[in-house]
Amino acid sequence: MENLIKILQSKNIQPSHQRIKILEILVKNKDHMNVNMIYDELSKEIPTISKTTVYNALNTFAEKGLVHCLTITPEEMRYDYETKPHHHLLCKQCGRIIDVNVRCTYAEAMEIEGHSIEEIQGYFKGTCKDCLSRENHKTKN
Numbered sequence: 001m002e003n004l005i006k007i008l009q010s011k012n013i014q015p016s017h018q019r020i021k022i023l024e025i026l027v028k029n030k031d032h033m034n035v036n037m038i039y040d041e042l043s044k045e046i047p048t049i050s051k052t053t054v055y056n057a058l059n060t061f062a063e064k065g066l067v068h069c070l071t072i073t074p075e076e077m078r079y080d081y082e083t084k085p086h087h088h089l090l091c092k093q094c095g096r097i098i099d100v101n102v103r104c105t106y107a108e109a110m111e112i113e114g115h116s117i118e119e120i121q122g123y124f125k126g127t128c129k130d131c132l133s134r135e136n137h138k139t140k141n
């Protein structure tokens with residue numbers, strides 16, 4: 001909890017109770033949640049919270065560079081707390097967005113042909129290993 005407050009303060013974000021809770025969810029879940037998922041999770045603890053509050057908090061987090069917005073899925077925004085540049089795999093079967101550890105020299109240098117890079121969103125689409133193993137089981141039977 002104290003850590004979360006420090007993280008928020010380090011980005012000049014007023015650490016309100018709701019913001020702390022939202023950050024906690026983002027830190028705990030590596031699933032790149034969207035607003036609805038975060039709202040559902042949060043309303044278990046704070047039944048009075050509104051989706052607008054969640055949305056506004058996420059906007060502030062993104063503006064201050066605390067989270068990255070992923071636009072892999074065109075119909076929704078997903079939020080990523082891990083702001084170190086990394087690439088993603090979107091599984092076409094289960095819809096999960098998974099961090100993949102691909103070595104990217106551009107990400108390491110944060111520079112391409114003299115242009116300075118602040119954010120990198122590389123992504124792959126395919127089938128995740130969990131779905132693959134499920135499929136393999138199916139074909140064996």
Ligand SMILES: [Zn+2]
Nearest residue numbers: 091094128131
């Ligand atoms: Zn999958």
Ligand SMILES: [Zn+2]
Nearest residue numbers: 080082088099
């Ligand atoms: Zn990620």
